[in-house]
Amino acid sequence: MSLKKATLLIFIILLIDQVSKIYIKTHFQLGEDVTVFSWFKIAFIENDGMAWGTKLSDFIPSVSDQLAKLILTLFRIIAVIGIGIWLVNATKKKNSKILVFAIALIFAGALGNIIDSVFYGILFSDSSMQVATFLPEDGGYAGVFHGSVVDMLHFPIWSGLIPDHIPLIGGRYFSFFDPVFNVADVAISTGIGILIVFNNKVFEDTPKTESLESESHNSPT
Template identity: 25%
Template sequence: MAIKKTNTFSTSSKHRANLTPWLGIAAIVVLFDQLSKIAITKTFVLGEEKLITSFFNLVLAYNRGAAFSFLSNAGGWQRHFFTAVAVVAVVFIIFQLRRNPGQRMFCWSMALIMGGAIGNVIDRILYGHVIDFLDFHFAAIGHFPAFNVADSAITLGAILFIVDELRRVNKN
């Protein structure tokens, strides 16, 4: 009976090579997210707004909850809960990226979501809240909840994921 040898170095190197571009995209999202948050916190005080256009302001806001300030006044437990959810999501995304390296739109969506999740986790760990600053408003609707670059990446990633899934379903 012959024992088949496997070269674990080349296998793990191959997986790393497949992950590298997607981890790079996630890192770029984190970098832009964190740099934009540093700039806004150095320039604004909490609640300060600067009108940019008739429908867009920059504003420094803190969000202790999730999207749209969901659970923002829940007493503090939500910080740890949303951090844990994001960490689990990042681990799951890395697993999915390793499993599906040839599906480009899927990998783009996962990389964007992962970068956004990491950006917001950094805020929760360092400050106890997420820093938001992009504020869109329309006369008929009012103000949309403030958000940040990480939230934008998560949203774009979710849209790409849905488009990718719809394309895949329509192929069958």
Template identity: 30%
Template sequence: MASKPKSFSSKSSSGGLTPWLGIAFIVLLLDQITKITINKTFRWGEEMVVTPFFNLVLAYNKGAAFSFLSNESGWQRYFFTGIGIAAALFIVYLLKKHAGQRMFCWALALILGGAIGNVIDRILYGHVVDFLDFHWKGIGHFPAFNIADSAICVGAALFVLDELRRVNK
């Protein structure tokens, strides 16, 4: 029997790019559905108490994480959109190159889905839609965030865990 070309067999043994793009797409879909729902259900600044430590609130963030640069004149919209697009392209390259490294690719796929979700917000609205508001007994509220931000944080944690695991081998 003729053997399969090396590139085909290595690609099929590693699972290829498709599963990782699928995970990123699921994150993106959940992110956008929740943002559309909250935008249609709440007015800006409106808050709904869910538990003693968690609220839903419609907030807009023109900056980056923790509202970094949100009070600037508007240039940050294009800056963070460009960074998000560049990061997404680089992540797709890394996913293609390392498709067989499961935890690494899980991390990248989560980050990719979140990054694209926030880029879509910046393009469509000029800001990122945030709605998850956690707080603790008079200490104060954490900055509001969304599903995309959550996926990016989980992906970053998996990335660190994967690197620590790799270093310990």
């Protein structure tokens, strides 16, 4: 996959991600949800921390939530720069199309969530008990780098009591799938999943240019 095609893929994912987030932010109150199917809901929540709502301050109590949020956002920016460099190098070296595709997905997803963290705090008013306003006259709900990531996709596929005869977990209430996420999260998870499933093919393929050079050196003169 060429860098041009990878860039187009990134643009499409970012467009879908941001359009869906802006729509939710400007049409839903925080905590509001709509049932589309019995197994799928649009549920608006905001994520201030890391994956699964974890915060850096949960591990280091001395770090304030504001500082932890800033550190996390800066870390995300550094990470996405590194992923971008990886993507460019992979296309230049003509690495596996699967590898380039996976990196592009991860890059698009990471960038999509960074946009929320960096800009949404100054672009939108607060969503608690009200629908947010875009570019409010009295300022946004947080400063730059302190925005919250918008999540809205919820798949409560099954919930109920686990049969008593099942060892260890029998009799407990179980719900699958509880996490609420967004399009960017789907892109990141898919990209990582591709790297894991196709690990051998992705990382062991020799680039075509290197293969040709190797054959020319090894051929008799």
